[in-house]
Amino acid sequence: MSEDAERTSVRQKIISWQGLVIGVIILLLIGVTAFVIFQPIKVLQRMYLAPGYALTDQNGDRLTNEDMRGHFVMYNFTYSGCREPECQQLDLVMKELQDRLDEAETADTPVSFVTISFDPEHDTPDVLRAYAEELGADTSQWSFVTGDPTRLKYIIGSGFSVYYDQKEDGSWQFSPTMVLVDGWGIVRAIYNARQRPINVDNMIEHLTGLQEEVAASDGVGKLGYEAAHLFLCYY
Amino acid sequence: MKNKKGLLILAVIAIIVVIVSVFILLPRLKPPAFHGMLLQGTSPVFDFDLTSDTDESVKLSDFRGKPVLLYFGYTFCPDVCPTTMAELGRMMRELGDDADDVQVIMISIDPERDTPERLGEYVRYFHPSFIGLTGTEDEIAQAATPLGIFYAKQEVEGASGYLMDHTATVLLVDKDGLARLIWPYGTSAEDMAADVRYFLP
Known part of the structure; x- marks a missing residue:
């Protein structure tokens, strides 16, 4: 060569x-x-921290956000004094989701439901217990809670960013909202019935997605999920 | 023959360059892996206004420009708080000179017993730069609630009278006032330091 x-x-x-x-x-x-x-891979955004709270449930027992650590929790906000369809709409969605929960593949992560009443004067534990029964709620995983009005403002208003206010006639106006919180206490989804029709299928899909993310929290799978968060691959 | 040898050396060098660059590139391409849980919210944390251990008014926004680590505890706390505060102290030493750009704040959830003086003495036992904040029950609740912090009195028998049940996480607020990371109780100083470095100004 x-x-x-x-x-x-x-x-x-x-x-x-x-x-x-x-x-x-x-x-x-x-x-x-x-x-x-x-x-x-699609993920739910890690939006912000869900508030800390210590409230009283339908049995008069204390319920705190720490009790919910490690659970997926669906929250809604209401008062039992109103039986108009508009007020009860999301309580019924909570009930439907609870009934259809086996459709969500949430494996070992417990799913809980918490309904927070912003009307503690009327919604005593007895009233909340009766309301839970009326709805047919399974209270082994669904709590109805309330507490001090000032703390409720911090929890619902500034913590969950959900608007509510008492009108002059004593009734309440509020933003019909459900909030999904993960096991870390981070808000992962907000469902506002005024902004978009509520779809229980979506919630089931989101719960399943959260579980898949938890299952992939170790090893190579975690990289994929972190990449999905980094590149904003949201539902 | 000489050229073939040269070619071999070149090939070996090329392979080494490719392997080294892949190893250098990969960690840069993969998303940062934090030891704490990352938050992606875009609205700043509530700008609390509390009283420092030297009796001055302190707002969270006073610390814009450097990451702030928030911990809610109390000085009579038997185990969880001193353990966490000690880890935070170790984290500051681990950070070396970078520690000047980090502020650790402990907010008292027991204003009844934690006087500013007592609080100051307590936090500076762990690190001279630490600040202790307190306020009225209402001011503290307003600061703690949106950060996912729960606390409640728990009566016990004995001289101390009561303990406080409380959330034991540490929260990182970045230089722009956004909550970015939470570390569960028990996160090591080294792990927190590694995460904090990512948020240094």
Whole structure:
């Protein structure tokens, strides 16, 4: 082989190595782009911290957010004094979700329901217990709670960012909202019936998705989920 | 022959370069793995206004520009609080010079017994830069509630009278006032330091 030919061959080898490195980088970039576009993993945004609270349930016992650590919790906010369909709408959605819970694949993570009444004057534990019975709620996993009015403002208003206010006639106006909180105490979804029709199928899908994320909280799977959070691959 | 040897050396070098660059690139491409749980909210934490251990009014927004680590505890706390505060102290030493850009604040959930003086003495036992804050019951509830902090009195027999049940997480508020990370009780100083470094200004 002439010296020229050998030099050309060396140069070609160098070029092919460069090509390989560039190829790997391009493949990685394509991979990231495909992840962002096709979103093979969807997640619920880790929105903000759910509030801390210590409230009294329908049996007169204390219920705190720490009792809910490690659970997926669906919250709603209401008062039992109103039986208009608009007031009760989300209590009935909670009931439907509880009835259909076996459709959500939540494996070992317990799912709890908490209905917070913003009308402690009327909604005593006895009244809340009667209301739970009327709804047909399974109170082994669904608590009806209330507490001090000032603390409720901090919890519901500034904690969950849900509006409510008492009108002059004593009735209440409120934003019909459900909030899904994960086992870390982080708000993962907000369902506002005024902004978008409530769909229980979506909630079941979200609960299943949360469980998949918990199941992948170790090892390589976690990377995929963290990437999904990083690239905002939201439901 | 000489050229073939050269080619071999070149190939080995190239392979090493590729392997090293993949190892350097991969950690940069993968999302940051925190020891705490990451929050992605976009609204700042409630700007509380409390009283410091030197009797001054202190707002959370006074610390914009540096990450703030918030812990809610009390000085009569038998085990959980001193353990966490000691880990936070170790974390500051682990951070070295970077610790100047980090503020640790303990907010008392027991204003009845935690006087500013007592609180100051307590927090600075763990690190000279730590600040203790207190306020009225209402002010403290207003600061604690939106941060997921629960606390309640628990009566016990004995001289102390009562203990406080409380959430024992540590929260990182970033330089812009957004809550970004929560560490569960028991997170080590090294793990917290590694996470904090990511949020340094």
